[in-house]
Amino acid sequence: MSKMGDGNTGGGRGHANSNSSSNTGNNNSGSSNRPEWLQQYDLIGKIGEGTYGLVFLAKIKSNRSKSIAIKKFKQSKDGDGVSPTAIREIMLLREINHENVVKLVNVHINHVDMSLYLAFDYAEHDLYEIIRHHRDKVNQAINQYTVKSLLWQLLNGLNYLHSNWIVHRDLKPSNILVMGDGEEQGVVKIADFGLARIYQAPLKPLSENGVVVTIWYRAPELLLGAKHYTSAVDMWAVGCIFAELLTLKPLFQGQEVKGTPNPFQLDQLDKIFKVLGHPTQEKWPTLVNLPHWHADVQRIQALKYDNAGLYSVVHLSPKNPAYDLLSKMLEYDPRKRITAAQALEHEYFRMEPLPGRNALVPPQPGEKVVNYPIRPVDTSTDFEGTISLQPSQPVSSGHAVSGGMGGPHAIARAVQRPMPMAGIQRMQVAYNMAHQAGMGGGMNPGSMPMQRGVANQAHQQQQQQMRRRDPGMGMTGYPPQQKSRRF
Numbered sequence: 111m112s113k114m115g116d117g118n119t120g121g122g123r124g125h126a127n128s129n130s131s132s133n134t135g136n137n138n139s140g141s142s143n144r145p146e147w148l149q150q151y152d153l154i155g156k157i158g159e160g161t162y163g164l165v166f167l168a169k170i171k172s173n174r175s176k177s178i179a180i181k182k183f184k185q186s187k188d189g190d191g192v193s194p195t196a197i198r199e200i201m202l203l204r205e206i207n208h209e210n211v212v213k214l215v216n217v218h219i220n221h222v223d224m225s226l227y228l229a230f231d232y233a234e235h236d237l238y239e240i241i242r243h244h245r246d247k248v249n250q251a252i253n254q255y256t257v258k259s260l261l262w263q264l265l266n267g268l269n270y271l272h273s274n275w276i277v278h279r280d281l282k283p284s285n286i287l288v289m290g291d292g293e294e295q296g297v298v299k300i301a302d303f304g305l306a307r308i309y310q311a312p313l314k315p316l317s318e319n320g321v322v323v324t325i326w327y328r329a330p331e332l333l334l335g336a337k338h339y340t341s342a343v344d345m346w347a348v349g350c351i352f353a354e355l356l357t358l359k360p361l362f363q364g365q366e367v368k369g370t371p372n373p374f375q376l377d378q379l380d381k382i383f384k385v386l387g388h389p390t391q392e393k394w395p396t397l398v399n400l401p402h403w404h405a406d407v408q409r410i411q412a413l414k415y416d417n418a419g420l421y422s423v424v425h426l427s428p429k430n431p432a433y434d435l436l437s438k439m440l441e442y443d444p445r446k447r448i449t450a451a452q453a454l455e456h457e458y459f460r461m462e463p464l465p466g467r468n469a470l471v472p473p474q475p476g477e478k479v480v481n482y483p484i485r486p487v488d489t490s491t492d493f494e495g496t497i498s499l500q501p502s503q504p505v506s507s508g509h510a511v512s513g514g515m516g517g518p519h520a521i522a523r524a525v526q527r528p529m530p531m532a533g534i535q536r537m538q539v540a541y542n543m544a545h546q547a548g549m550g551g552g553m554n555p556g557s558m559p560m561q562r563g564v565a566n567q568a569h570q571q572q573q574q575q576m577r578r579r580d581p582g583m584g585m586t587g588y589p590p591q592q593k594s595r596r597f
């Protein structure tokens with residue numbers, strides 16, 4: 111597969127530019143290797159680090175009230191960075207538009223080192239930090255209204271993604287963002303969707319960045335070696351996140367087995383089985399078809415699970431609708447697991463307190479509002495990610511400044527899904543869109559065998575999917591048929 115650098119990708123036409131150092135905004139202005147596209151931003155500093163790169167906070171110069179999170183994807187160690195295929199996928203992601211999905215506002219490619227930069231709308235909070243704040247700082251459960259509103263919006267965004275054939279595959283608390291002060295305060299935004307495929311298979315996390323990899327939200331079918339991601343894997347992760355919102359503790363905290371590719375994660379399964387009991391062929395008929403079930407059936411079955419009981423772990427009565435919904439998300443058989451659309455219809459969302467748009471501020475007067483901390487910004491790391499140019503200085507954007515940052519969580523994705531025909535069609539569509547967006551220069555459609563008619567048909571189907579605005583398909587909106595709704 112050819113690399114991104116095989117051609118001019120247009121969106122990243124900016125070559126190293128010696129007078130663009132002034133565009134870094136504050137104290138990071140010392141570097142002279144600034145790509146041209148960066149001039150539109152004032153770079154504030156680093157806000158996080160994930161498996162595949164760094165995340166920076168920036169302001170748009172023409173509209174300084176607008177904050178942007180720029181995610182930089184590094185080259186992998188083997189140099190097999192971002193392919194034309196990946197760029198086409200990313201161009202498709204630009205079409206995604208839903209209130210509960212973070213907006214990809216720009217795609218930049220630095221022609222000098224072939225690094226990729228994605229600019230997203232900035233969100234001040236995420237569920238990892240919100241949960242941590244309640245657990246470690248205020249030592250208090252998250253109120254029911256907030257839990258329900260966060261979950262409702264997460265499902266709403268996920269239903270939209272699933273309706274558009276996008277499986278997230280890496281849902282975890284740090285990927286669920288929540289907007290800070292402003293018109294969208296308390297609105298949930300799903301981040302990092304669809305990005306799992308931008309690196310070549312098998313995915314290679316950049317281990318040298320020291321990011322802790324977590325498998326805690328991984329569905330049992332993936333742990334048992336399933337090769338295909340379905341939307342059910344996201345619903346398992348939502349179940350784990352729901353339980354964590356209720357208890358402030360990760361539900362299944364397994365120890366990850368290191369090694370490649372895709373080692374058997376017995377400890378993670380063990381943690382799951384201890385709470386949910388052993389899966390049986392009766393409950394999950396296709397279990398026997400999973401590779402690790404066969405290979406490790408003796409090891410798995412040697413483990414004894416006496417004290418299974420999800421309700422006792424999450425401190426809910428089995429009769430509680432919250433428990434009913436949670437247990438349906440944590441159904442072993444992915445085919446029986448509740449879908450996002452079904453979950454949105456669940457009784458839990460129709461009883462008081464009703465979910466609302468501002469998840470952080472309960473609508474009843476007098477209810478306690480928690481002030482969540484803003485993201486710390488590390489101004490000592492420059493845009494190249496590693497060079498410390500100047501000591502940290504306070505920034506004027508109202509953000510806390512910190513010296514060191516570390517991405518709290520990152521999942522080592524299990525397996526790369528073999529590209530189905532629909533996926534190939536989707537990429538051709540993205541290729542067309544990339545052309546329209548002026549990014550086609552270096553993307554050789556000949557590198558992907560494709561029948562034009564098929565691609566056009568796929569394009570039309572895709573456009574229809576994207577334009578779908580059926581409220582039942584998870585667009586913005588709150589539970590139907592309710593007397594009093596909170597917005």
Ligand SMILES: Nc1ncnc2c1ncn2[C@@H]1O[C@H](COP(=O)(O)OP(=O)(O)OP(=O)(O)O)[C@@H](O)[C@H]1O
Nearest residue numbers: 158159160161165179230232233236284517519520
């Ligand atoms: N649009 C955004 N606005 C604000 N913060 C963001 C945004 N996108 C990501 N972040 C934050 O940046 C940090 C790193 O994000 P990133 O997605 O790179 O890593 P991760 O989710 O921790 O791991 P991985 O990339 O492996 O999935 C996280 O704390 C995340 O909440």
